[in-house]
Amino acid sequence: MKLLRTVAFNLFTWSLVLLIAFPLIWMVLTSLKPQTELFRIPPTWLPQSVTFEHYWRLLTETPFLIYFRNSVVLATATTLFVVTLGTVGAYSLVRFRYRGRETLALLVLFTYLLPSVVLIIPLYLAMVWLGLSNTLMSLVLAHTTFALPYALWLLRSFMEGVPEDLESAALVDGATRMGAFKDIILPQLLPGIISTALFTFILSWNEYLYALVLVNTDSVRPLTTGVMSMLISAFNIEWSLLMAASVMMSVPLIVVFAFLQSYLTRGFGAGGVKG
């Protein structure tokens, strides 16, 4: 009786999980089907013949690799910039006492919730005026608007979790504040920094609106707008090609999920929900 209940529960939950994951499974299956098989009625649930031609065409006949490179540069630059600023800033916000500190923390929280569309018009004008429009630099700056408050907020919670007495002990032993920061705080904060960096990277990798407004040439387009432009420009929508592009675009995410998932859940506990 108990066994039966366990089996029933597992079957029910797993069919639900597979239903939730179905769009992703369908994405992979579609990317492996030959173009002709897509337009069968009724559709074949499993591909009758498996082909990698769409992946090959994606890499050789479309600007996909350029978009991919742009996204890597953009997300890496944003992450490095934001996490460096954020780590030092969070250290200051948590471990130092000065006037305006609380107000600043509040301001960070407010900007963390701000809608991008409010900032986008002035940012667009500023980039045109600075001659930065259509450069990856403009996107790095634009991504800072949401990534910096986010990283600062996360790192602040992680910093609060680092015990204070080790730092005090180092100071008594004659270390300077910056010395203690380098030798005591940074090593303990490292898991938090990694998890913040992952979140920032994913945020920047997935961002669409700024890329849509600030960049309009193929040579600097990141993946998000690049792949969408493949959908819009195609006369005949090639779904299997687009699904192959979607799979390739998710590769960094799959890697993170396979090897670094604990850092993602940790980041959630720290900043996403506790607030």
Added chain:
Amino acid sequence: MTAKAHTAPALERGYARLGVLLIAPVIVVFSLVIVYPLLAAIYLSLFQIYTPTLQGSFVGVDNYMDLLTRRAFWSSLWVTLVWTFGTLSLQIVCGVGVALLLHQNLWFRSLARSLVLFPYFLSTVVAVLVWRWLFNDLYGALNHGLMQIGLIDMPVDWLGSMPNAMIGIILVGAWKYFPFVVIAVLARLQTIPEHLYEAAKIDGAGPIARFWDVTLPQLRSVLTVIILLRAIWDFKEFDLIYLLTGGGPVTSTQTLALLVYQEAFALNEMGRAAAYSVGMMLVMLVFMIVYVRHSGREG
């Protein structure tokens, strides 16, 4: 000894100065990329600006009069509220339900968790492409699946007509964002002390009574935070709706974020768009103040 007593306040002051020095780069970047654009948006909302030439003239509060008297802002506000309420309730119900299931002893539990969490981290562009392919009226898997089960007997036009388009975006929004609720609720479930359940069991409470009397009260505080955060994020959502329906059919799924974009970059009315964005921010400010005060109390 006395020398040390003398240096203590000096040291404190030195530390405070170092603290300010360390936060200075953040303040500079913040002012340049957030505070300045924010103030500029309010300033720009007093002008009429033609987007292609960026030429404009001062019009005072005319844009705000437009906002109050034209239907566009109010109908978009209504659409935004419908979308936010619809997708948020679905996220909460599915999120809590799935979290309760995944909290149990399940075969390959960590794999199941990964599969459920994945959509949240997926790019909206990818999510939209996949769903547009699923929604495809002729060759889409959704219509065929539903027809095979017998729920519908004709293919449904998912994104091109109302109310299907609204249902479509609410559904995709819920699919993409409910994992956030799952992660947060799961983390909280793990901290509920086991003896509360045992006490309830001894008192003769069944599984359903235990959920209402033990689990739900324990989840209350985390659910408040989740609802506030997700309400703010859903309210300002742009990518998902823009890419799925573009605000259509006509303007039936045009939320405020889409309206601002449309005015600025399709209708070339940059000043009016800025006014709309300020209006949108004022509506959001209500949620934001509640959230900030709430998290201030918790902290």
